Amino acid sequence: MxxxxxxxxxxxxxxxxxxxxxxxxxxxxxxxxxxxxxxxxxxxxxxxxxxxxxxxxxxxxxxxxxxxxxxxxxxxxxxxxxxxxxxxxxxxxxxxxxxxxxxxxxxxxxxxxxxxxxxxxxxxxxxxxxxxxxxxxxxxxxxxxxxxxxxxxxxxxxxxxxxxxxxxxxxxxxxxxxxxxxxxxxxxxxxxxxxxxxxxxxxxxxxxxxxxxxxxxxxxxxxxxxxxxxxxxxxxxxxxxxxxxxxxxxxxxxxxxxxxxxxxxxxxxxxxxxxxxxxxxxxxxxxxxxxxxxxxxxxxxxxFKFLTGRGRIGRRFAPRFWETEGSLGRENSLRLVVSKKWHVAKRLTDAIRDVTEIPAVDYLFNETKANLPDLGGVETTIAKRERHRRALLRLLFEQFESNSLVICLDPSAMHLIQDLMNDKADTRVLLIDSEFDDTYVRGHIDRVGLAGSGTPSDVIDRLLPTVRADLEHETERLRDLALSGFYSIAPWRSDEENAVQISRFLDVLPDTAERLAKTNYLFSD
The missing domain is CATH 3.90.550 (Spore Coat Polysaccharide Biosynthesis Protein SpsA; Chain A)
Known part of the structure; x- marks a missing residue:
């Protein structure tokens, strides 16, 4: 036998x-x-x-x-x-x-x-x-x-x-x-x-x-x-x-x-x-x-081929899979890197991809490319991604064949952060604290369209304190949520202190976390 x-x-x-x-x-x-x-x-x-x-x-x-x-x-x-x-x-x-x-x-x-x-x-x-x-x-x-x-x-x-x-x-x-x-x-x-x-x-x-x-x-x-x-x-x-x-x-x-x-x-x-x-x-x-x-x-x-074919010509027998949002799954671990300075967060995710085996994508709810693989069309527009965010994230877990995933979010996306933190998945937040000097705030004012090339400098100077306070308020709102699984790193902290936070956030060994914390020019503008 x-x-x-x-x-x-x-x-x-x-x-x-x-x-x-x-x-x-x-x-x-x-x-x-x-x-x-x-x-x-x-x-x-x-x-x-x-x-x-x-x-x-x-x-x-x-x-x-x-x-x-x-x-x-x-x-x-x-x-x-x-x-x-x-x-x-x-x-x-x-x-x-x-x-x-x-x-x-x-x-x-x-x-x-x-x-x-x-x-x-x-x-x-x-x-x-x-x-x-x-x-x-x-x-x-x-x-x-x-x-x-x-x-x-x-x-x-x-x-x-x-x-x-x-x-x-x-x-x-x-x-x-x-x-x-x-x-x-x-x-x-x-x-x-x-x-x-x-x-x-x-x-x-x-x-x-x-x-x-x-x-x-x-x-x-x-x-x-x-x-x-x-x-x-x-x-x-x-x-x-x-x-x-x-x-x-x-x-x-x-x-x-x-x-x-x-x-x-x-x-x-x-x-x-x-x-x-x-x-x-x-x-x-x-x-x-x-x-x-x-x-x-x-x-x-x-x-299966018949039913999916019927859907393509407009005859539907059940809701699309993304219309029933569901959960990301208790077995999955989602890591949210939250930073107003996108270039800093992307330096960290680039280092995570290089140093660890953990898949990491960038600002997938803000940028078209965001280091995403081809997902068959669900990822084509920013609005579509946010509307079907759980379907998108489930596809990413499957595509990467991993139960861990790192994504980047802007601190202004408070509704996304709260929604994902309420999921059954093991979800954690790493806030990258930043200093917003006048040069950065002026650039931010230009990027979001608060002022144009012809705006007088004295007007921009009057805007600086208000915009800086708004940026700082976004991170304070995140801290006020008192989330479990909340960690933070900052340029004014030592590499050792930042490494401890990264290690807990990613569940990686201290040596690996230290390499990530010492990423070249991590916090530089």
């Missing part, structure tokens, strides 16, 4: 991971866990302690800092596969999962399904001829070297990319491999996994090549498996059900999707909402059930 070693890559929700590992091993299967090094050490310790006595669980010897689109995701997967191969000699299949996946069939059904045919399940389409990539880079993923993360280090990513294009610094693809592409959610037999690991050990040239490609988790295993396994033994499909929107965002499933998911010809599904507690409970019980009949309809994908 098939015995599955699940390769579990995760970065949050320790309670969910523990429950998932216990559920999967209770059926006689195994779990190899890689927990992202960017995530909390306390969460990792909680997982290890809870599963320490479970012989069906193994952890990777190394925790890597993983980033979307990076080689680190593949490296972490290979580490987990090696750990599983060594720890579980009776495992017949190795199945990739994420922390957002849940079973939509019983273990009994899954084992019988894998026993029925001796083959591997992995999407593997020709990289250049298929239409798998809908938007963005194509061959540029391969022929240029990518050392930086596009989401957390966009300036470096695109500067490096443009420089290579300008000087034609392309590279050849290894001559003996055909690059393929597909979903990263695969299920491979033991002999196939062992061949892949042997290939990794014997071909450092190919490993070096993929280590600087962009989004290698969609190409590495998809290329290597058909290189070492006969094509007749590969089924070009995934056993994990997932649906993507036209904007490339995964569709999330909720409590009312149980029957729909059971009818799909897959063993697992992602992404299951962390708030869909009833769905998670029912699917968890389903994995342990016996004698369940699963009538396969496969209607979910077609139904």
């Amino acid at each position: 098939a015995r599955i070693a699940f390769i579990l890559l995760c970065h949050k929700d320790p309670k969910g991971i523990i429950a998932q590992a216990k559920r999967l091993t209770a059926s006689g299967d195994y779990v190899a866990i890689h927990f992202d090094a960017r995530a909390s050490q306390r969460d990792f310790d909680q997982i290890r302690t809870a599963l320490a006595d479970n012989p069906g669980v193994v952890f990777t010897g190394r925790r890597r800092k993983c980033g979307w689109g990076e080689w680190s995701l593949v490296a972490a997967t290979v580490d987990a596969v090696r750990a599983a191969v060594g720890a579980f000699p009776l495992a017949t299949h190795f199945y990739m999962l994420s922390g957002d996946c849940m079973p939509i069939k019983s273990a009994e059904y899954a084992h019988a399904f894998l026993d029925a045919e001796d083959c591997d399940y992995i999407e593997s389409f020709d990289f250049f001829k298929s239409n798998w990539i809908k938007t963005g880079m194509r061959e540029e993923r391969l022929i240029y070297r990518h050392w930086f993360n596009e989401r957390t280090q966009p300036k470096r990513f695109y500067s490096s990319y443009e420089m290579q294009k300008r000087f034609k610094l392309t590279r050849p693809i290894p001559a003996d491999i055909q690059v393929m592409i597909g979903s990263q959610w695969w299920c491979l037999r033991r002999q196939s996994v062992e061949r892949v690991l042997e290939f990794c050990d014997s071909r450092p040239d190919v490993m070096r090549f993929f280590s600087t490609t962009w989004i290698p988790d969609e190409t590495f295993f998809q290329t290597i498996v058909p290189h070492v396994v006969p094509r007749k033994e590969i089924r070009t499909r995934t056993l994990t059900y997932l649906v993507f929107t036209d904007y490339g965002m995964p569709v999330t499933f909720y409590n009312d999707h149980y029957d729909l998911l059971m009818g799909q010809n897959y063993l697992f599904a992602r992404k299951i909402s962390p708030e869909a507690l009833r769905l998670r409970e029912r699917l968890g019980a389903l994995w342990a059930a016996t004698g369940v009949h699963f009538p396969i309809s496969n209607e979910a994908t077609g139904l």
